[in-house]
Amino acid sequence: MNAPHFSATRRSVLATLAAAGATLAAGPALAQEWPAGKVITYVVPYPAGGSTDVLGRNIAQRLGPLLATNVIVDNKPGATGTIGAAFVARAQPDGLTLLGTTIGPQAIAPHLMGKLPYDPIAGFEPVITIGTIPHILVTAVGQPFQSVADLVAAGKAQPGQLAYASGGNGTILQMQAELLQQQTGTRFIHVPYKGDTPALQDTLGGQVQFLFAPAAAALPHIQAGKLRALAVTSAQRLPALPQVPTMGESGFKDFVVEQWHAVFAPAKTPAAIVQRLNAEIAKTLKDPAVTELAGKLGITLAGGTPKQLGDLQRADSAKWAKVIQGGNIKAD
Structure with a gap:
């Protein structure tokens, strides 16, 4: 009496395991096939010529060959960087549209501008921290x-x-x-x-x-x-100014403030693609030309995991939300 039930259950379990195996196998395959020669758009939510744009273009130039494709930079300035951010949040989560942005649109502006057409945290997958200022x-x-x-x-x-x-x-x-x-x-x-x-x-x-x-x-x-x-405002003294104390050394606890540059992808971008982007962008940050440029721009290159970027974004978002509310600060 129990045999047919057992057989059906067994078939169900085997089917579930097969599906899970297919999903696991798809991760590496996806990472290998993507982007399959398709152009990647690297959106900078600021005008051309600024530090975010200049550094982003240098990273994009080196990222393309690593992914066997072209990476083009598309400037979408306006509304303190939120126009470009909204564009990427609406894009397909296929790894072909990226956001090279800063702390402003992702952790400060959302608390200044009321309702935005995107969620700065839920609307994106963190990829990598480029650097800090x-x-x-x-x-x-x-x-x-x-x-x-x-x-x-x-x-x-x-x-x-x-x-x-x-x-x-x-x-x-x-x-x-x-x-x-x-x-x-x-x-x-x-x-x-x-x-x-x-x-x-x-x-x-x-x-x-x-x-x-x-x-x-x-x-x-x-x-x-x-x-x-x-x-x-950094956690440590700057090598260029070894005699100048940090805010912490000056008696002000919890006063580590660094503007960051980072790369995000639209929410639900497959983890395999996010990890591949993280690994390849990390390689560009070690390029001597990028290192030299970052030094001229006053940017300390960072790298790190997607999780570390996500943790940084959430911590800064909470910090500046409190400051903005406490000071009743409004955007122009």
Whole structure:
């Protein structure tokens, strides 16, 4: 009486095992067959000529031969990088459309702009972290501040009187100054500019008291004796400025802030493709020409696993959501 039931059950189990085996076998096969000569589009959500674009083009140029295909860069700027991000989130999850982006559209802008046409976490598969950019808290040499403690003390003594520059509302430059305010209870005036360059120029000119500046942009002026570096926002001191303390060493815990560049694919892109992309892009990061370019751009190349990028994105998203809500910060 039980034999027919057992036979049917056995057939069901064998069929399930066969299907599972086929799925497991498909992973390596997919990685070998993809992209099968099809062009890969590497979307940069910023205008041509910026650091994300320049570095992305160099990586794409070297990635193509590794995958036996062409990788073209497509600039889709606008809305602080969210237009390009939305485009990739809607793309087919076949590994032929990638997003080369930064912390802004993936961890900051979603908390500034209300409802976006994509979910910055659920809408993507993390591929690899390209690199990070530390920042330097700088002030003109004519300013009286010799340390972060001096700046904070002056801010508390003159609430709402000292001003800081940023490259615009919602930028990582503003986020860091807002984080400093919230950690210390000081109140500074935010002066947003249309870009990092004019913000740096007015800091040099003394029109504002301080700025959290990207390392590459600030270094020449520090070395020329025009800017004073009070602290760096990286976890470790910068080799180019060994005498400048970190924010942590200056007494500010949990103040490690680095802007990151990374590559994402649309959600549900097969794991085999994500892993292949991770491995091949990691090879491009070891190319001497890419290493040299990254150094000029002030980017510390990173690499790492997709999981590490996903963890970094979620941690930064939570951090900046709290800062944005606490400061009631709005995008332009």
